[in-house]
Amino acid sequence: xxxxxxxxxxxxxxxxxxxxxxxxxxxxxxxxxxxxxxxxxxxxxxxxxxxxxxxxxxxxxxxxxxxxxxxxxxxxxxxxxxxxxxxxxxxxxxxxxxxxxxxxxxxxxxxxxxxxxxxxxxxxxxxxxxxxxxxxxxxxxxxxxxxxxxxxxxxxxxxxxxxxxxxxxxxxxxxxxxxxxxxxxxxxxxxxxxxxxxxxxxxxxxxxxxxxxxxxxxxxxxxxxxxxxxxxxxxxxxxxxxxxxxxxxxxxxxxxxxxxxxxxxxxxxxxxxxxxxxxxxxxxxxxxxxxxxxxxxxxxxxxxxxxxxxxxxxxxxxxxxxxxxxxxxxxxxxxxxxxxxxxxxxxxxxxxxxxxxxxxxxxxx
Numbered sequence: 001x002x003x004x005x006x007x008x009x010x011x012x013x014x015x016x017x018x019x020x021x022x023x024x025x026x027x028x029x030x031x032x033x034x035x036x037x038x039x040x041x042x043x044x045x046x047x048x049x050x051x052x053x054x055x056x057x058x059x060x061x062x063x064x065x066x067x068x069x070x071x072x073x074x075x076x077x078x079x080x081x082x083x084x085x086x087x088x089x090x091x092x093x094x095x096x097x098x099x100x101x102x103x104x105x106x107x108x109x110x111x112x113x114x115x116x117x118x119x120x121x122x123x124x125x126x127x128x129x130x131x132x133x134x135x136x137x138x139x140x141x142x143x144x145x146x147x148x149x150x151x152x153x154x155x156x157x158x159x160x161x162x163x164x165x166x167x168x169x170x171x172x173x174x175x176x177x178x179x180x181x182x183x184x185x186x187x188x189x190x191x192x193x194x195x196x197x198x199x200x201x202x203x204x205x206x207x208x209x210x211x212x213x214x215x216x217x218x219x220x221x222x223x224x225x226x227x228x229x230x231x232x233x234x235x236x237x238x239x240x241x242x243x244x245x246x247x248x249x250x251x252x253x254x255x256x257x258x259x260x261x262x263x264x265x266x267x268x269x270x271x272x273x274x275x276x277x278x279x280x281x282x283x284x285x286x287x288x289x290x291x292x293x294x295x296x297x298x299x300x301x302x303x304x305x306x307x308x309x310x311x312x313x314x315x316x317x318x319x320x321x322x323x324x325x326x327x328x329x330x331x332x333x334x335x336x337x338x339x340x341x342x343x344x345x346x347x348x349x350x351x352x353x354x355x356x357x358x359x360x361x362x363x364x365x
Contacts, residue, residue, distance in 0.1 A: 199244075
């Protein structure tokens with residue numbers, strides 16, 4: 001009896017040890033990487049992922065029906081590194097790839113990567129450490145160098161390190177590089193995830209919703225390189241993307257207004273100074289300030305609207321012809337002068353977006 005019991009206990013202990021070993025083998029990050037016809041870039045992209053200083057991750061790759069030799073490259077990498085889990089499907093589009101891969105993810109943290117971008121060696125380490133130390137943050141991205149087709153690289157600010165600035169900036173453009181983002185899976189699920197109807201601005205829609213689950217920030221410093229090319233998703237679907245973004249712009253302003261998150265101009269100015277924006281980037285913020293002023297004027301908040309119109313003029317003096325009439329109108333409760341019907345107010349706001357955007361949307365990421 002003693003012998004049997006001892007053998008049983010030893011067997012139980014061994015089973016427990018094996019179970020713990022399996023638990024320890026569970027990765028901490030799932031890299032979500034959709035791929036379609038990327039043979040010219042995918043090797044460099046995968047090398048940048050697989051050589052991260054933080055190594056405890058799985059790479060989930062969806063080959064979305066590639067026809068250019070990409071599949072063979074992916075299979076070669078998968079044979080060399082056990083962290084790669086390769087899946088195939090007939091071409092269904094990038095959102096379908098996201099949804100399928102995220103469903104297969106074993107971890108609580110999802111790191112996005114695109115097949116033609118490049119991340120620096122410490123990207124995962126920095127983002128993982130930050131999310132561990134800041135449980136109130138649900139999504140973190142970072143700044144990049146833009147990699148143009150002629151091999152020219154230039155630093156680019158697409159957002160801010162402060163959460164409140166990113167929430168506001170979502171009313172103009174996505175403040176994050178999608179392929180450099182890392183976010184919590186539970187926050188992603190609670191926000192509704194990627195929506196096919198928001199393609200090709202599905203990342204933008206996700207950021208607007210996920211911010212309700214916690215803070216959204218950019219880490220300081222450059223963590224990778226983003227390839228900007230005319231044949232990408234944004235280039236091929238530019239007009240459709242801008243239309244969907246305009247709709248999301250309104251949704252975000254409605255959302256942050258309802259939650260009293262539209263910042264005061266006195267809060268914005270120090271952040272703009274600290275960010276060291278280029279004249280063109282200041283111009284984009286100027287447009288956002290003017291749009292915010294229009295929105296607040298429609299809500300009958302003339303004093304706050306005037307502060308934003310003045311900020312718009314300060315950042316982009318070319319808007320003076322449009323901003324001055326708005327400043328005058330903001331002295332009245334515009335919501336009493338026009339119909340209170342939300343449809344008409346939104347139509348007015350959309351006209352403002354079309355007025356401000358045409359000259360700068362080609363720079364949007």
